[in-house]
Amino acid sequence: MAVAQVIIDIPAQQTNRPFDYEVPENLTALAVPGVRVLVPFGRSGHLRQGFIWRVVDKSDFAGQLKPVARILDLDPVLNQEMLALAKWLAQDTFSFLISCLQTMLPSALRANYQRRFHLLAPLAANDPLQALLDREDSGLIPDNIAADLLAEIKRLEQKGQLTIDYQISQKTKIKQEKVFKTSLTSDQYQGLRQSVRANAKQQLLLLDFLIAHVPFVGNSATWLVKVPGLKAATLSQAVKKGWLAAEEKEVYRQPLTEATATTPKKLTSEQQAAFTTIIKSMDQAEHTTFLLEGVTGSGKTEVYLDAMQHALAAGQTALMLVPEISLTPQMVERVQGRFPGQVAVLHSGLSVGERYDEWRRIERGEAQVVVGARSAAFAPLKKIGIMILDEEHESSYKQEDMPRYHARDVLLKRAETYHCPVILGSATPSLESRARAQKGRYQLLRLTKRPNTIQMPQVNVIDMRQADKIAGKSDLSKQLVDQLNLRLERHEQSVLLLNRRGYANFVLCRDCGHVIKCPNCDISLTLHRDTNSLKCHYCGHQEAIPSACPQCHSQNIRSYGSGTQKVEQEIQELLPTARILRMDVDTTARKGGHERIIKQFGAHQADILLGTQMVAKGLDFPDVTLVGVINADTSLSLPDFRASERTFQLLTQVSGRAGRADKQGEVFIQTYNPENYAIQLASAQNYEAFYQKEMGIRHQGGYPPYYYTILISVNYRQEDQAVQKIYQIQNWLQPQLSEAAIVLGPTARMITRINNQYYYQLIIKYKSEPRLLKALQTLIMKMQSKTNRGFQLRVDREPMQFM
Numbered sequence: 001m002a003v004a005q006v007i008i009d010i011p012a013q014q015t016n017r018p019f020d021y022e023v024p025e026n027l028t029a030l031a032v033p034g035v036r037v038l039v040p041f042g043r044s045g046h047l048r049q050g051f052i053w054r055v056v057d058k059s060d061f062a063g064q065l066k067p068v069a070r071i072l073d074l075d076p077v078l079n080q081e082m083l084a085l086a087k088w089l090a091q092d093t094f095s096f097l098i099s100c101l102q103t104m105l106p107s108a109l110r111a112n113y114q115r116r117f118h119l120l121a122p123l124a125a126n127d128p129l130q131a132l133l134d135r136e137d138s139g140l141i142p143d144n145i146a147a148d149l150l151a152e153i154k155r156l157e158q159k160g161q162l163t164i165d166y167q168i169s170q171k172t173k174i175k176q177e178k179v180f181k182t183s184l185t186s187d188q189y190q191g192l193r194q195s196v197r198a199n200a201k202q203q204l205l206l207l208d209f210l211i212a213h214v215p216f217v218g219n220s221a222t223w224l225v226k227v228p229g230l231k232a233a234t235l236s237q238a239v240k241k242g243w244l245a246a247e248e249k250e251v252y253r254q255p256l257t258e259a260t261a262t263t264p265k266k267l268t269s270e271q272q273a274a275f276t277t278i279i280k281s282m283d284q285a286e287h288t289t290f291l292l293e294g295v296t297g298s299g300k301t302e303v304y305l306d307a308m309q310h311a312l313a314a315g316q317t318a319l320m321l322v323p324e325i326s327l328t329p330q331m332v333e334r335v336q337g338r339f340p341g342q343v344a345v346l347h348s349g350l351s352v353g354e355r356y357d358e359w360r361r362i363e364r365g366e367a368q369v370v371v372g373a374r375s376a377a378f379a380p381l382k383k384i385g386i387m388i389l390d391e392e393h394e395s396s397y398k399q400e401d402m403p404r405y406h407a408r409d410v411l412l413k414r415a416e417t418y419h420c421p422v423i424l425g426s427a428t429p430s431l432e433s434r435a436r437a438q439k440g441r442y443q444l445l446r447l448t449k450r451p452n453t454i455q456m457p458q459v460n461v462i463d464m465r466q467a468d469k470i471a472g473k474s475d476l477s478k479q480l481v482d483q484l485n486l487r488l489e490r491h492e493q494s495v496l497l498l499n500r501r502g503y504a505n506f507v508l509c510r511d512c513g514h515v516i517k518c519p520n521c522d523i524s525l526t527l528h529r530d531t532n533s534l535k536c537h538y539c540g541h542q543e544a545i546p547s548a549c550p551q552c553h554s555q556n557i558r559s560y561g562s563g564t565q566k567v568e569q570e571i572q573e574l575l576p577t578a579r580i581l582r583m584d585v586d587t588t589a590r591k592g593g594h595e596r597i598i599k600q601f602g603a604h605q606a607d608i609l610l611g612t613q614m615v616a617k618g619l620d621f622p623d624v625t626l627v628g629v630i631n632a633d634t635s636l637s638l639p640d641f642r643a644s645e646r647t648f649q650l651l652t653q654v655s656g657r658a659g660r661a662d663k664q665g666e667v668f669i670q671t672y673n674p675e676n677y678a679i680q681l682a683s684a685q686n687y688e689a690f691y692q693k694e695m696g697i698r699h700q701g702g703y704p705p706y707y708y709t710i711l712i713s714v715n716y717r718q719e720d721q722a723v724q725k726i727y728q729i730q731n732w733l734q735p736q737l738s739e740a741a742i743v744l745g746p747t748a749r750m751i752t753r754i755n756n757q758y759y760y761q762l763i764i765k766y767k768s769e770p771r772l773l774k775a776l777q778t779l780i781m782k783m784q785s786k787t788n789r790g791f792q793l794r795v796d797r798e799p800m801q802f803m
């Protein structure tokens with residue numbers, strides 16, 4: 001008997017192992033690892049979706065095995081490489097196997113569980129369930145159903161007045177389209193034409209076309225274009241009459257529009273040297289990791305493109321990750337322009353259907369080049385020849401939810417399987433990667449100059465303690481505003497960075513000092529003018545702006561601090577003719593929001609692009625000659641050992657937006673800490689000096705890359721219990737660590753309460769702790785016990801956020 005070991009799609013510790021099922025005789029051929037199945041699960045025996053993990057010939061399970069109910073795929077959706085990768089990932093990130101498997105696949109392949117109730121007896125008048133029956137999806141029990149309604153359903157079920165059934169469906173279907181083909185000869189159509197009445201205008205129109213165009217195939221859109229005046233209904237009638245044949249054909253939903261084809265550039269000698277080294281490693285099938293450190297605009301992308309070309313020429317495929325694809329439409333266009341028709345994209349901006357179709361194009365080998373964001377690290381390419389991680393220092397490559405993986409680690413792991421090199425590229429590499437290059441674990445390649453005559457921008461630091469400021473405005477120096485004005489006169493464009501969205505940071509009562517805070521979190525609410533409301537940026541809570549202080553009822557309340565909305569308004573007042581575009585989470589929430597703003601700015605339909613760190617990424621516009629940073633200090637003041645590194649990266653990246661074409665660019669950085677080394681070295685655009693300096697500080701403080709870090713965090717709805725639990729964890733863990741490990745905490749997280757949960761944490765710094773991994777796995781198990789119900793534990797390896 002064949003036994004399928006199945007991973008069920010319930011992410012919990014209790015179900016984090018394969019369950020055995022009997023494979024019915026008629027399904028044995030299809031029951032292979034990596035296919036999705038439906039199996040009865042739990043006491044209810046309701047069907048759940050799962051993945052076959054392994055097929056064996058006998059089970060250790062003592063009882064009677066239940067049979068696999070259905071096999072959903074003709075071919076595995078996860079191949080051997082992916083299954084092995086999932087196993088590694090689950091271990092490496094302390095995650096459930098099912099969470100890893102699901103992360104690798106488009107959400108379209110996940111099951112949609114629907115519960116629906118059916119009445120066996122009529123409802124009593126005014127039964128609250130009537131509301132659910134009256135809805136369009138009559139009888140559907142929504143996931144977020146109110147507790148009292150659910151109780152009512154249970155009550156009636158127990159009384160035998162209704163039944164509940166479970167349905168599983170796929171989230172999206174393969175898209176089909178009707179294709180119409182000619183089915184007769186030209187002569188036959190000619191014959192038909194004689195017999196058709198003279199007033200059957202539509203039929204005559206169609207027949208005239210057919211006589212001259214046999215054979216012809218197309219969907220209804222193609223036909224309607226080819227035969228002007230023809231109606232879609234006429235095509236359907238023609239099928240009924242036997243004039244045409246129709247069939248359903250699978251089509252892809254395609255997110256990419258065509259880009260203009262481009263040709264490779266002649267590489268500079270630095271680029272050529274990097275390229276030659278990389279392809280040598282490709283040709284020898286080595287899984288070398290290259291760190292391509294190149295100043296902004298030094299032509300890293302050209303090197304990537306040539307390396308990808310080299311892979312394609314050898315019959316291999318190429319994978320390229322970018323931090324946030326919606327922010328870098330220009331990058332996708334460049335890749336597409338180089339490899340027309342061969343590129344697929346994978347990112348969260350796609351619809352469920354588009355993502356599924358792009359995934360299938362890759363899986364079937366129809367797209368050989370993939371460009372995508374973090375999750376595209378799992379793109380089902382085969383025969384990968386090169387993998388690229390652009391802007392490798394970006395923290396968005398680390399996923400904050402389970403599985404908490406870093407895309408870099410996934411690429412390096414896959415490179416072992418494919419024996420191919422990985423290129424990590426950045427103008428400002430993470431200290432971790434740069435240090436590995438120092439030690440020789442990565443191979444360092446450097447681009448120190450921009451190609452042709454484009455100069456690096458000139459950077460000026462404005463000391464805000466002494467600068468002339470514009471009265472009555474939030475922190476705007478006269479110097480920066482003059483520069484903006486100059487650009488307006490010259491018809492050039494400016495980019496302004498302000499790392500804070502909304503209108504004002506907080507609202508304060510000037511009489512009693514009360515600050516209006518979120519009712520669910522320990523954080524003040526941000527004022528938003530466009531919606532005239534106060535919003536919590538952590539839990540989404542929103543409330544009206546009060547007219548009086550909630551505490552002392554004084555009307556003397558005011559807003560303080562400035563965000564993008566306020567600065568936009570102020571600059572508009574100062575420069576009435578300026579056309580300003582604002583780019584932040586609020587203006588880009590809708591699908592395509594980024595692209596629209598970037599397109600508008602690129603077409604020079606605006607003079608100033610003002611936004612949060614989104615404006616720092618990969619934009620390349622020839623008319624931008626000024627970059628202004630309004631508050632360089634915001635990111636410096638964060639209580640995180642990476643604060644300086646982040647500031648340096650952000651300032652360098654945003655400076656790189658200035659003067660990319662034939663015009664010299666200028667950068668103005670406003671700061672209250674002009675002598676800070678991160679600001680000084682960013683303005684000198686001296687990454688290597690920053691690296692040296694920061695390494696010294698990390699060494700002294702005992703931080704990465706000198707130590708590894710693990711964050712252990714517990715949250716609970718009562719603060720005292722959360723505190724108790726974190727101390728328990730510490731007491732249990734400490735004896736299992738060596739003397740050399742350093743435990744920081746327990747401490748409250750900086751914002752202790754979010755969404756009415758209290759967060760307490762420990763940070764472990766270590767160099768080598770052979771027993772730590774096992775201990776943490778045990779901890780995760782222990783936290784699943786009944787006594788720990790309601791506590792949430794998070795174990796995050798190399799966390800990016802410590803707050």
Ligand code: ADP
Pocket residue numbers: 265266267268271294295296297298299300301302303451452
């Ligand atoms: P990076 O990826 O390092 O920011 P890019 O590849 O975007 O740099 O190059 C910056 C600009 O220089 C682009 O406009 C690009 O077309 C141009 N460029 C890059 N390499 C060359 C080259 N070898 N010759 C001419 N122009 C180049």
Ligand code: ZN
Pocket residue numbers: 509510511512513514549550551552553554
């Ligand atoms: Zn007050």
Ligand code: ZN
Pocket residue numbers: 518519520521536537538539540541755
């Ligand atoms: Zn909140």
